[in-house]
Amino acid sequence: MSGLALATAFSGGALAQTGSDPADRDEGDAIIVTGTRSQGREALKSSAPVDVVDAQKLAATGYPDLGRALNFLQPAVNFARPATTATAANVRPITLRGLSPDQTLVLVNGKRRHANAILNVNNSIGRGTAAVDLDAIPASAIARIEVLRDGAAAQYGSDAIAGVVNIILKSDAQGGSISLQGGATEEGDGENGTAMLTYGLRLGDEGHLTLSALYRIEEPTNRALVDQRFGRVTYRIGDPKSEVGSLALDFAAPLGSGEIYGFGTYTHKRSNNGAGFRVPGFSPLYPWGFLPIIEPTIDDAAATLGYRIYLGDRWKADLSQTWGYNDAHFRVFDTANVSLGLASPTAFDAGTVTYQQFVTDAVLSRPLDGVLAGGNIALGGQYRHETYEIGNGEPAAYSGTGADGFAGFNPRNPTDAGRNAWAAFADLELRPVAELLLGGALRYDHYDDFGGKLTWRATGRLDLIDGFALRGTIGTGFKAPSLQQQYFSAVQGALSGATLVTVGTLPVSDPVSRALGASPLKAERSRNVTAGVVVTPTPRLSLTADFYHIRIRDRIALSEQLGGAAVTAILQAAGIANFQQARFFTNAVDTTTKGVEVSARWRGDLGPETRFDLGLGYGIFDTRLDRLRANPVLPTLPLLGLKSILLLTQGQPEDKFTAQLTLTHGPVDLQVNYAAFGKYQSLPLTQQQAFPGKSTTDAALGYTAGALRIVGGVQNLFDVRPQEIVYTAAAIASTGGSFPTGEETPIGLNGRTWYARVALRF
Template structure:
């Protein structure tokens, strides 16, 4: 399972270009050096994962290809028990970008790197009742499998090394380079249920120019049909909803190249473009509902949400030796993500027959630009090992935008005049905006930017032949948020060549994302035949200030771990690590703070403090982001793999891994004047503490012969719970899933793989008959709405034809 290969670049940090190029010019007379090996978690060349003081898992291309999945997120979920990739449905944009987490923590508490450079976050902010509510993580499926050489997962806090967000860990995705073969693959899959047909074509081509270096381009196209596990709507004796994976079409292309400018200096460039078009459903609008126009949809309708996600990224830089013992890496990294919402087959009831059925509901955009300078080298102090030093600086610019939707997507009537009375088909006030996903209004529009800079230093050395010590320190200053200083100390002691103990303690932080600071939405509905205004208030808005809320501040963390690494037999590796992560001032999205019913309030609202604040600004309910909770996460990771050589080109590989994590909410901080349970309700506590599996187990074996191979995997996903609809809590028991695969070399360059995922067609527990969401949707829901760690599509069979050329 583990395979340490050369990483094509160092970790990102930076300096103004003028200083960087002066260093670059001074290096031109120095001798060239061969490519050096580096893995995440250590900046010492040649330090492998097994030799590191950190807990690291790596998955090479062969291991990745043995998993019969078409998306990187699903591959990692099956390979790494500490990684979770929960499925979502009827959850707006979250249906198109599943939340990726480590150790049961938040999507924005794991840092993703590409070739060691920081990957930008997605523009989508998860605001529905899903895992990762209130966060904007990284769209890991934007990286095509065809471009991936290996994946490294650092399973400990590393903010002192890599900066903000690296609280739960770091995922480094290494792109294919000159050592990777050229290949083309065709993947076809179908669910046992007969839906969800998937086709994927991927290719990767590279060559070495005559002057040296390499050039590689990889591309991928995927088409996936929807899956639907909705039950018959008992109100209409037919299926009225779409509950399952959304339909999707992905295209992506990635480039990775390196070229010698001189015999001493290399220039590199990597990055890519990707686009995903997806469509998912909302809740059904009944024929006689005030959210429908029977003259338009006489049988009722299910509004569709179409999303288009465009992603682009690029890193470029120069690497050069500085003398005999030092190296320099000067780079610039840019990444951007745009997330467009469009409603389909819907209606704005307040516009009546004039309403369009399809609207552009607006776009979220985010981008990052980072200038980095890394220096690393060594000093011989007469110890058992040189003192390895890495230092650097970084300057980062961020931007976040909300672009409003078209007029019809959000307006109340043709003039957006709330003094008018517009009635729906039942005589009730007509709701404003397009049904399903009312568009972003001009009042929500924002174009926000901020800058930050950082400086770091790493020290690492074997103080004796058996005792490895590593120290890291980082200072990072975010505009409008403030500065944070973090540190990390890792120790490892090798008692014998086959056994070592390791331990790490580190402090970390996560700056509030620009999305959390600046996101805003507003919708108009009716309740009790009165129009009500609900708002997600951004920091600094009138509603935010009127409630006396405090600006967001950084999350702080303290991460401790202790474990061992052993090789009890040749070609066998066993490791176990216990960890504890304390996070203070975690940022959450509150529940809606409702104004008290007007009927019970005095004329001046003196006995209704919330209405007294909200009524003057014409808002009936408001939610907001706030530093509301302190949490503790404890866990254990165990990994074992054993390679047995059987001779005559045959071998077997055995693996077993176990991950346990448990998050506990220690404290809830309620803003002054806000009742307990409003900021962070019991439903949100259940989602955070029990919404992801606390236990994951993987057991597997693979057999390799000269012309064929076969394997079997058993994956256990532990219990999960949800209470997000009416406070009704249900626990869904853990399940074992079985995967099998068989591969045969048709020729020296052509290989066919076939297999089954979830061979025994296992599904999550069903919702209980009295679950309120079932009653609300006419019994349509069969499985959990808010948490589904392995989804609910059932078994899948697949084939993959791979051609190396």
Template sequence: MESIKNISSVKIALGFGVSALSMSIIPAAYAQNNDGAQMQDDGAAIIVTGTRRTDRTVADSPVPIDIIGSEALENSGATETNRLLNNVVPSFNFPQPSLTDGTDSLRPATLRGLAPDQVLVLINGKRRHQSSLLNLNGSIGRGSAAVDMNTIPAIAIDRIEVLRDGASSLYGSDAIAGVINIQLKKREGGRAQISYGKYITQMEGVADVFTVLPTTNSTSDPVINYTGEDRKRRDGDTYTFATNIGLPVGDTGYFNVTAEYKDRSPTNRSGPDIRRQYSGIGDIRETTFDRYSHRFGDGVSKDLNFFVNAGAQLGEVFELYAFGSYGIRDGNGAGFYRRSLDARNRDWANGGLPYYADGFLPLINSEIVDVSAALGVKGELSGWDVDLSAVYGTNSLDYTISNSFNTSLGGLVSNRTFDSGGLRAGQFTTNFDARRDLELGLGSPISFAIGAEYRREDYKIRPGELQSYQAGPFTFSNGAAPGAQVFPGFSPITAVDTSRSSMAGYVELDSDIADILNIQLAGRYEHFTDFGDTVNGKIAARLEPVDGFALRGSISTGFRAPGLAQQSFSTTSTNNVGGTLIEIGTFPVSSPIARALGAQPLEAEKSTNFGGGVTFNMIDGLNVTVDYYNIKIRDRITLTENLTGADVVAILSAANVVGTSARFFINGIDTKTQGLDIVASYRMPDFGIGRIRLSAGYNLNDTKITDRRTFSGFTAQRLFARQESYRLTDGQPKNKLNLGLTWDNGPFGLTTNANRFGEVFLPSGVSSAQRDDITVAPGGAPGDVTLTPKWVVDMELRFKPYENISLAIGANNIFDEYPDRLPFGTVGGVNYGLNNSFLPYSSQSPFGFSGRFVYGRLAVDF
């Protein structure tokens, strides 16, 4: 892997791009500013997210939209865009898992409890490409590929609009849960900032080891004595250097460029591994071994990101505009620690002695390169507002496995570092949009918009070096696992180079039928070369019988095309299932193995969205919205369970595949998600104590599985069992509350955000029967765990000694809150095993498990 420390050797190609849906908005519940926004005569800023009208404001929108301004993004210690959104958008969830292979370096987020790939991400109104990573191993969003929003520096963003409504009829695939539209800065001037932070924390419920006694027989674990104090940690040092510069181009053009470098050291929230480490009785090494041998937390991450956003007049009526990005991330995550006595640490070429005398921690090193470029022109032509654009984006992920070895080859032959191959995903999109006002004698003019889109997607798997996947002689003589431990490489038979294209056309009508009534209609037809056609429509309306009080609602259909990765991904990996490491094969639906097990070609997911609510702004400075949503999804694509048994082994053996378990993607379930969003903001009157802004948001969410598929002798229970079912329905907070306060008075400023994350259910993994039985309700199986609700408070204090210089100190999770400590050993008659002794917190915690992060920041505006 090439380190970012040597980034000068990397050829950086900045791309340029398009802004077809140029969007400017008034601050709603969370907005802090509206620099650069187009304004109406009454001072209200214009939006076009969710509509192609040119005079729509947030207050007039028939569907709910959250707005986060650049000031709110900058006044935070969070160093990732997803974490920022998690702190201020109640329906947004960003868990931070660990020990999940590539997901440790590229973590997904969700909206309204749905999958990461069921929300569409736009940049300047244009579709952003997805990452090449398919999340597979024990994390929220299992089986999905998400957009890597953490490649977008907060300092480059003017505002973020979160449309909480189905929008497939407007934007096409993926917009089932909603749309996140990130608007880049255009403004002149600039900002440069440096920040440093680290975790200063005490791990709740994780004890410090005092002494360890030697083992006294061949089977027992050592006796461990503790200090009586929880473990303290000082780690995760994070340095961020960022600058944003905006320059004028002629009288009306702009050129805005952002560069950011971030260097994050790893965190470790592992508890002591209380298991026996050495096979010998009374081995003195047992008493000196570092019991905190696992690395459970944030991995190493070194990020370098560039963004450009530019535009200039082209003649008198047209504007040429462009934006683009280049990002590279060197990540490093840890696998499961292999003990000295583990079977995977046997050197069979040396009589089966431990290859690493004291065990080893295999590392998954990832290099992620993300590039996007776009170009377009917009203006007025024969009474039409027209926009023609093209966008290309690509994401690549290459794996290097280090501190490992291929047990099946033996220690004399095997490498310790392996190129395990990589993934590529690309997307090219061309759009033509046209809009004009039609006078039909119905009061206000009707906004009439039509457009077309062509999109081509491609996906590749690059094989690794031979030893990374090779099944050596000890695979057959001693049953040793083939390939690089923790992440066997992609083999030539799993190599993929596939693509598809789609063509779409849409029409949209938006009109104020009367002063108190607005109606929006939209329809879209789309054809995909791999699964066929889809037609979707939407109707939305807003009725304001009294100034400042309005009713609104929408009905729409939507879809999500099966991802190329879901159709084509293939690999073998080591998973921790019920405390046991097993080799699992993931096979594409077209493979002979998957077909023999019953796989069928994937179809598109289809949704029906209902939404309705009220808005209230009759009191000066106060805005309140309440919205109900109901989302039914049919043919939802899921990854099957790790299918095992004699029939599975026989099929694998017939295909000359070494392994005992297989899985693949299916249109496996139907779901129903419903909930309530309440969002409020209040700008207090000036009492002479400075500006005070209050905000609150609440999300109530519930997902149920309404139908399950069966085929080829596999029951619904076996295809999608209890653990994954409840991860999907109950693995995210059922409710979430955001409270915010911002105060500014002269050179001083204060921001406080408090988030209450509701309970999360973790189904039992104690036995296979408990993992599989879908008829057992939450809490009904021995070993079920429910994470209790937690409050997490962030606070920042700012001071400006000079007009253009600002200093800030703050803390995220200032009260050092942790999720509930997981049980281990025998508790209440249930044997939870010992893994939770060193993996003390759940990766499904909605606020992570890193503890208090303290930081400082220096910023200069110019």
């Protein structure tokens, strides 16, 4: 068998390497590699809902990063874009079905992607999580994205509670493209420019090497209101100033009787973020007040090398090694450590966090063509090694009250942690008759720091008549506590009245945490059920509807900062005299999420040269708090406050509707994207507030002449803004009424934005 035929025959990782252009087929007809290890499965023929978003759809949004693009294309995806928290604003994960970012597993070409080193400890969506940064994968390298809206831990392991996002890289063997895009908001800020390049070439007769690059620069936006205390704008609230450079490659080539393959990405980004304004008199170095600037520099890299081969006539083997690396170094300037008085520096090295992941995968699979009406079986194993380190900032950054804005990393004890995990799985799909597809998966994962977990998944699909099918899944899942959640440690000083007190975010193993009721973290446990219908009355019209129910036990959350006389007394009784406040991670929460998701796709001709393509989607996402466990040591102090509970349950839109329309007439095309986000609730400052739903419309007009394409577009055509915060006197006293809205808004703060793009294929 030739190397090219071998690559095409492989399911899973092999299909992820194919060089076909997904734009040549309907998304419902696209061959998927997510949620199944059978080859040749179409999205609409799957047992679970799988959405396919190709590169053309992503580019048509005009958004330079994947998070925002998917947010306006996929009902199940939410991408809240914090405007004031430096760690959250510079790591861009997504959520599925209103759950947490780290409850969605991200794959690249079917291989597990590494998480961020940065732990979100801010009061924003994803508080307490370290998720995958989609912005570290260059858009220029992406052929398509497959979104599995179903729990799949039994197939892929930890984190796949809400679903799986599989990013398939381009694998062209010849030709390439280059594009330039620029834009700005209508208010005149946020100027941005993006350059993307992709080039493919052959390796021998049957191999390929595809190279991609991206460079993006963005100026900041600021939607801060006038500070009523001083009669001027004092805050920076909006997108940070940023610079991103990314590279990617994908290759495959025959080697012996099999094929060697590999892919990798590297991203370097830096951003400039404003912290909270410090009022006049806060530091003698700044008599008029000051706005600290936090500047993280992030390096992210990943690489996979693998080999696949037939063993005998039917068995296929795939062995691969994947490495992932994320390093974030923080600097803070235009600030001061007020406890150092006039001797304080105005710039500080705030320290570094680093995360690495090594994953070895081995999979054996074969089709069951001679068994009943066919099927597939797969067996495999995985070994994963992870490490997590915290590098201290300079002493001046964390001594006393610390550098204002960000006191940096100051672990109570040196943090250099690691762990190993092993897994084995079996995956079977079988057709008793041609119209019935049954599947089952069983997986056992063992972590050397908290033990083992067995998960299972059962799937089924029944094609009752031509064009009408029932589908459903049921299974269990889990999310292992991350190293970041287990070992993050930061200690700093704070003023309580006129007294300097010590506060910290500490590991559950720390004596301070243990004295205050912390216990070793357990894995989150889930039970997922999905049931739906697929209707395809004609090849150009499809409709799907699915009900889902996700029950999660022992959700991991970051506690509130516990302090007060009772805390001090407990710590002193335990012989700890130098701590007054602390917070830690806890398995304190049980939740249930349920809803309905509906999608429709209709394509047709309006004339000899005129075509249309209409896609609709709607989802309901209802998360309820089932149980909040009390702290056994401090039952009168809740582990989670109202703000944290709302972020878990009601901080994301309760429903969402999306529509995408493409009209093409000869060389001219018009693309319109509409997204309507439902209401959500938050506690933005001092009181709970319900934010009504908002909708936005994006439009782009394109012209294609041979290899040249020109596009002009507008995002948020009608300049829709999120609901403003209702201010109390206390909130005005603390912030001056500067914040226009909360951090949870899904439509962002920028308002109407214009852009233009020119692209050339060669």
